[in-house]
Amino acid sequence: MKKILLTGGNGFFCTRFALRYKNTYEILSASSSMLDITNEENVTEIFESFKPDYVIHAAAKASTEFCDKNPELAYKINVTGALNVAKACKKSNSKMIFLSTEQVFNGNVDAGPYTEDDTPSPDTMYGKNKLEAEGLLKEVLDELWVVRFTWLLGMPERNCSMSPNILWGTLTDIMLGKKTKATPNEYRGLTYVHEVIDQFPMIFEIPYGIYHLGSHNDLSRYDICSLIFKEVGLEHRMNELLEKETEKYKDHHRDVRLCTDKIKSYGLEFSDSKDGIKKCLKEFKIKL
Ligand SMILES: NC(=O)c1ccc[n+]([C@@H]2O[C@H](COP(=O)([O-])OP(=O)(O)OC[C@H]3O[C@@H](n4cnc5c(N)ncnc54)[C@H](OP(=O)(O)O)[C@@H]3O)[C@@H](O)[C@H]2O)c1
Incomplete structure (x- = not known):
């Protein structure tokens, strides 16, 4: 069984992912109390003991308002924390999937849908953090998928967290x-979270790189x-x-x-x- 480490394991995406794939992969769904990504030693310890094949890096402060009000803490988690995880992936030969966001385009003047070739121009701390992290991670790792999500939606579920949708x-x-x-x-793409989760393992089979993911609207x-x-x-x-x-x-x-034609060309489909x-x-x- 392949091993998957989920950072931000207590969040909206990871709680659903872990339940869906608990019999398919050996999953370590690490909450922030088990794995604080801002603590490099803690990150190293978890990687050395679990030795993941794949790391889905979901941990973040994803509230635009929080990040604008707390720029230093947001940077520490969203940029430095992501970099700590990437360095650990490099050391342990783990493949990393970095969950990024449509919000990297929130300051662009031209209207979407944006492709992966468009240049993002974020105007919020959250969007800026995610874009900076994307760039730094690419410098550390070759085996990296950067997946920019549209806004996810879903309903409350047993043992799962919610996030605003x-x-x-x-x-x-x-x-x-x-x-x-x-x-x-x-106008935003709004994607049912289970459409993402059901198809997520297909990402492990596609070439490394940046992908836009989710529904058109x-x-x-x-x-x-x-x-x-x-x-x-x-x-x-x-x-x-x-x-x-x-x-x-x-x-x-x-x-x-987001224009999601690139990822669709590899077989992922969204309503x-x-x-x-x-x-x-x-x-x-x-x-x-
Ligand atoms: N949901 C969406 O619509 C959407 C859209 C685009 C992109 N994304 C991206 O997808 C990822 C997952 O989103 P989500 O909705 O599942 O987010 P979420 O529910 O807010 O989960 C994020 C998790 O990160 C954890 N975290 C915060 N600081 C941490 C730290 N220092 N160390 C370790 N973990 C820490 C949080 O733990 P605590 O609760 O303990 O703080 C939280 O459980 C995020 O990176 C987000 O930016 C989400």
Whole structure:
């Protein structure tokens, strides 16, 4: 059995990945208390005892707001921590998959979808950290996949963590009777997390390099929220519970969509975001 080390093992992606593949791989899903990636000695110890074939480096501070407010800590975790993991991969001959983000394009002026050949120009600390880490990791490791995710979505699951996502966020607002605010001026790829997890091992078979991964989406954030209301049978409550934020990004639409043709050419397939959301609601049998 191949061995996989998951950093950030207690997070949204890794808790689901570890459950899905517990009988396929020998997995060490390392929470931050077991493996603090900012502590080089701790990283070395874990690598020496587990000797992973693959490392999925998911550990990060992924909140844009947190990173902007705490730039030094964000850098320490998102850049220096990633570098510690890459150096350990190099020493132990482990192959590394670095989970990066569409947010490396959040300051680009031209609209997406962006390809892997477009030059990212991030304007948040989180986007800047991830881009810098991508570059530093490439200097350390040849056996490296950098996978830039679109925004993932999913539902709460047993023994799994949650992170903010548009589907669960909208449903939570509905259940709390709180108005959801959504702009018609923002476009992002939104991907059902299990579509990513189900196909993830295919990445181990493709050439090293940078890949954009996830669903394409033609709908604005407002249209996606409207779709969620309709799909759960609450179209009649949209006037009361969904507010169109027309002013936000009015002068310059925000568009951080990724072109995922490169990874699709290696056989990974994704529903478009609308169908991914419908699939998730169907799998979790959600009707309100
Ligand atoms: N979810 C998305 O939509 C999305 C989109 C694009 C890219 N990504 C990237 O994909 C990866 C996984 O995302 P996710 O949603 O699963 O994130 P998540 O739920 O926030 O998980 C990240 C994990 O990293 C851990 N961590 C933080 N500091 C650490 C440290 N010093 N040492 C070790 N672990 C540490 C956190 O542990 P604590 O809870 O103990 O702090 C947390 O469990 C991240 O790198 C993120 O940037 C995610």
